[in-house]
Amino acid sequence: MQANFKVEKNNMPKQKPDEKSLGFGQYFTDHMFVMDYTEGKGWHDPRIVPYGDIALDPATMVLHYGQAIFEGLKAYKSDEGKILLFRPEKNMERVNISNERLCIPPIDVDLTVEAIKAIVEMDSDWVPSAEDTSLYIRPFIISTDPFLGVRPSFTYKFMIILSPVGAYYPEGINPVKIYVENNYVRAVKGGVGYAKTPGNYAASLKAQMEAQAKGYTQVLWLDGLEKRYIEEVGTMNVFFKIDGEVITPTLEDGSILGGITRESTIQLLRHWGVKVTERRISIEEIYQAHEDQKLEEAFGTGTAAVISPIGELNWNEKIIKINDGKTGELSKKIYETITGIQYGKVKDEFGWIQEV
Template structure:
């Protein structure tokens, strides 16, 4: 497949926000990428146009039946001025995994990576340079048939928007308190849990809100069948270090196959750390704590990269992990991955793609 991306530059560039007060997902750049899908014609008309509202019929299927997917990755400006992407192909491959589950036609992975590079190049002046900042890239697909019947849409829109984002940890990386969710369930085997689709996030809001009210940053999801096995923490994958071994839930169709998760596993193995992907129960984690072998716990995701867990509350039983401080492994993984992402550390894994 070969497409020509047409580029229409904005005539009214926006004022750029203060780099030291960016937040996350609040500011958007001057341009966006769009491409349409029409049944029988395939994906067509890729273009970069000024960032602008979408005009959609109120009957547009995405509003009613949620047939949509999204991705998230970041571009970094290295000290020598290079623009770096972190494993963008992985994200575009995952688009097609999500698409397949949501009955959305596949995209061309190579072209989609090219589209990301092109839009990032067009808006490269928007990539912030301060420590910890980056340009968040949000590719997403929405179903656009103006039709109220429940079936897959015949038309779609693929968009890429960009948001300069601040450092996740403004005052240094700090362990968070996590509530082990015992009432709500995110998903179950046979469902859409492994797809990056709006419905999974909609399903997570109430648990997240209630945890916040109790003073917790996020929830740790348990499996929907036995309410026993650990799945994800908030919108991140989760890792536990027990007696020197790092354990993370195996991919069994209910959790997202995180790219930071994959990178963490690869990095830990290269460091000689034993990493096991398997089912791990919340009882096992509490028992390890009891025995004094639960050494660290952390979440992995694009936004935070690593989010150390300092406290768990499971049915009122509260445990502190590593005295509520960031652990050695968490720290090492965070420094290495963010170092590679920002070009400060040599990349021995072939993860970095220069724009």
């Protein structure tokens, strides 16, 4: 182990699932990482224990007031059998951004990266090697005071669980159909949109289910004030290639989650000499660009799917096809480069990879 964590080995290991039919987030490994926080004592007692249920008092604050955050990253197995992590320190830095907004005490980034490496090493035989598979890593923090009153908790639990996964979207790198949401709102300026907190996702479910009932994979979120400016696509950041320029919504208003894949995509594109602009962009501008035959590609970026091309948009029943509903050259190049780096098949020129 890279750090001195207490370890309790699971003496009843589970049967591993078929790597060819993993789905996403359905199976969980033999161990989990746990660390506690107590006011006046700080974060303490980091340990690896057998995966299992956790006991919570019915009055536990997280169940009533939602004071919680989470993260998501992956471990990848290279052709040589090495286990690789993609920018784990960035996820842990984002934990503290979410913590600050949710009034949760900050964690030590280096310690938690070591915790990720330790738990992944412990369950290394769970890292799948079939094509497009990986080990999904879910760190999270919950408030644990048994108290019915609206205030920050005095105690917390930080945990890491692991899940072998296949592709997030069954479509894979193939373009998805997106419904532009005009009724519901994901986040607003001054809210918690830039934090990775469970309430954001609970609030998105209604729109997602209604879009899926209409035959769409996800929704494109517009701003909460004017219902005009584009924010995110489903649970991903979004990019548009218009007349050779790649445009993505700015993070300045604080209503958009700053994705690690988003940051990596911007860095990669600029490295290639592609012009990238972070600014407000309206849905009207997208439709006008399509009308002018300048809208070349659109895609989402995120940990789960990496790159998800957008082949169709439906805004107020006005449907447009993007790139004839096909995956664009740039989307494909980004996907192949990032996944190539993640699996150790493409040279990492940016120092993004850490080996377990």
